[in-house]
Amino acid sequence: MTTLVPLSRPSLGPREQAYVQDALASGWVSGTGPYVERFEAALAERLCRSHVVAVSSGTTALELTLAALGVGPGDEVIVPALTFAAPAAAVLTVGATPVLCDVSPADWTLDPVAAGELITTHTRAVIAVDVLGHPCDYPALARLxxxxxxxxxxxHGAAVGDAPAGSFGLASVFSFHVxxxxxxxxxxxxxxxxAELAAxxxxxxxxxxxxQRPYVHEVAGRNGRMTNLTAALGLAQVERWEELVAARRRVGERYTAHADGLGFGRRPVRPGVRASCWLHTVATDPGTRERLVRLGRASGVDVRGIWPALPELALYRDRAPRPWPVAAAVSRSCAWLPTSADLTDEEIDRVVHAVLRPAASGDPAPGPAVR
Known part of the structure; x- marks a missing residue:
């Protein structure tokens, strides 16, 4: 079956094309160039941060931050049990041990109380993931x-009061994956x-x-740089930040208007938080989630079950010292619907009529479910 409505697609326009062409014409296409500096400056202003270092991926950003903090063998880092695997993998990459912690039922982000119970003499840091676009309880985490x-x-675009996501903690990291x-x-x-950490x-x-001292290597580093071409594309997108964030929020609101009437649940949101819409997530039960995925595959709509809880993966099975019931329940009962800034009302309605409505009514769906 051809995918007619993909899970996500980028919104690219004339500005992106112009900046990338300019970078190509300049000959600055590698890890140095003016677009890298402009991209970093635009992000620093957007995130209300003093320093931004552009790198090759969000995972690289996590690894570099941990390494810059001196985290390594013998150290432990607390990581939520409900997240994409990159935070836990970054901890392993620097030689430390990820300690998986359950999430709060109030917002599905790292539970500060549970995290506090996992602290040992070896704990060096906490990676707090703004899961599904919802910022963590940073005042409570700071008290750890x-x-x-x-x-x-x-x-991207989430906030707590007037403080944007990306402005919390000793450091924050972003991914600009497609x-x-x-x-x-x-x-x-x-x-x-x-400033010292950024340097x-x-x-x-x-x-x-x-x-200032090329080819004089002060430490054993790595190549984690962002290219000028990548930064050119990224800068154009940062300059469209409000437009792109608002467009995804519109998609989420249209889905919610339909899903509420069909009995699907929503991601919980803490008071005072403005969550962003990354991939619109519906909450249901495991059986209905399986029907959603099957119906999507049958109709060319890319609906996916969200990640398994990390302790369910063999690599991390022994990394959760305490039970993780909330992460388990959320991971087994939630699904992502196609979400893009330029998703049309007609495409949203196709998802609703081909997937949401029959799944809610219990209609059978052909074929094996694929997570």
Whole structure:
């Protein structure tokens, strides 16, 4: 079956094309160039941060931040049990141990109370993921007394009061993968108000050498740089930030208007939080979620079950010292619907009529379910 409505697609226009063509014409196509600097400056202003370092991916941003903090073998980092695997994988990559913690039923983000019970003498940091575009309870996490890294990869445009997602914690990281509201194809960034930390991240991302002393490697770094071409695309998207975020929010609101009437649940939102719409998520029961996925496959609509809880994966099975019932329940009962800034009303209605309505009514769906 041909996919007629993909899970996500980028919204690209004349500005993106013009900036990328300009970067190509200039000859600056690698990890240095003026678009990288402009991209970092635009993000720093948007995120209310003093320093931004553009890097090759959101996962690289996590790895570099952990390395810059000196996290390594023998250390532990608390990570939510409900998230894409990148935060836990980044902890393993630097040689430390991810400790998986359940999420709160109030918002599906890292539970501060449960996290506090997991702290040991080896705990060095907390990675707090703004799961499905909902910022974590950062005041409560700050009281744990540990460095907090905000993973805002899914939270472009979210906020707590007037404070945007990406402005919390000692450092925050973003992904600009193609399925994000603001994309550079691949790419990410580290944002912080700590000048020393930003300099360390930049040093590690540039092979451990500074522009002032090329080929003099102060530390064993890596190539984590963002290219000028990638930054050109990313800058055009950052300049359209409000438009792109609002367009996804509109898609989510239209889905919600239909889903509410069909008995589907919503992601919970804490008071005072403005969550963003990354991939619109519906909550149901495991059986109905399976029907949603099957109906989507049969009708050319890319509906997917959300990630399994990390302790369900063999790689992380022994990394959860305490029970994780909320993460388990959410991961087994929620599904993503196609979400893009330029998704049309007709495409949304196709998803509703081909997938949501028959799944809610219990109509059988052919074929095996695929997560």
């Amino acid at each position: 007394g540990l460095p907090v890294i905000e993973d805002a990869a899914q939270a 399925n994000k509201a603001v994309t550079s194809g691949e790419g990410g960034c580290v944002a912080t108000d700590d 360390r991240v930049r040093l590690l991302a540039h092979h451990g050498m500074t522009p």
